[in-house]
Amino acid sequence: MIMAKKDPTDLTVEEKLKALYQLQTTLSAIDEKRAMRGELPLEVQDLEDEIEGLTIRIEKIENEINDFQQAVVQKKAEIEEAKASVERYQRQLDEVKNNREYDTLTKEIEFQSLEIELCNKKIREAQVRIEERSRDLAQNREFMADRQTALEEKKSELDEIMSETRAEEEKLKDKAKDLEVKIEPRLLASFKRIRKNARNGLGIVYVQRDACGGCFNKIPPQRQLDIKMHKKIIVCEYCGRIMIDPELAGVKTEAPLEEKPKRKRAIRKKKEEDAEATEA
Secondary structure, eight states, X not given: OOOOOOOGGGSOHHHXXXXXXXXXXXXXXXXXXXXXXXXXXXXXXXHHHHHHHHHHHHHHHHHHHHHHHHHHHHHHHHHXXXXXXXXXXXXXXXXXXXXXXXXXXXXXXXXXXXXXXXXXXXXXXXXXXXXXXXXXXXXXXXXXXXXXXXXXXXXXXXXXXXXXXXXHHHHHHHHHHHHHHTXXXXXXXXXXXXXXXXXXXXXXXXXXXXXXXXXXXXXXXXXHHHHHHTSSOOBOTTTOOEEEOHHHHTOOOOOOOOOOOHHHHHHHHXXXXXHHHHHO
């Protein structure tokens, strides 16, 4: 006969605390696996963002160079048109019949000559800009190739680490999912919220040397007794973490050593010796 799974809301406080602590242990193990990757995921992301920015910059420079080249082609075409106009006006000068026509053609020739000079100036300026932007393009392409190499190295390093821990991490994730099902949703949500806000990722901690295992603030004796009774969920009044006693968490703690009253015996012995000396 298959027994029905126990509803999470029907669990005792003790069972809830045990399930939470097992979940915390599993999640902490996942955190350790991820910590092995160090800053590599962030470094990979930074390099990918940098390369994306360089790609946009290179594309912009290429468009600028193309625009300058198109401008050079256009100005050269305008120069050819102006030269053709000058030649035509020069031929017409031989056929002028009065001073008015002569002056008009002379002004046109002068205007077209100025246009040729202006176009040549624009071409020189554009060629200077093409050379400048071409140098920028070469530098950015070189830098991008360097960043691409660095990205491939970081990705390779990250893949190697992930391949070593992936299988174990997946098992831990599956275990965490199984444990989460056993915890009532409201308590699980509170635990996740506490864990998210905790710097070390601990949502539930056990009492260590009469103090909270998360923030290490002292816990009053009565509160420690309440934690040991497992009658209700108790949180640290300082950091808000859920508290569990070490025994329930399965953690062995060293019993405090009893101090021997050596000093009292020594004082008693001295008094006896003084009394004997007085009687003698």
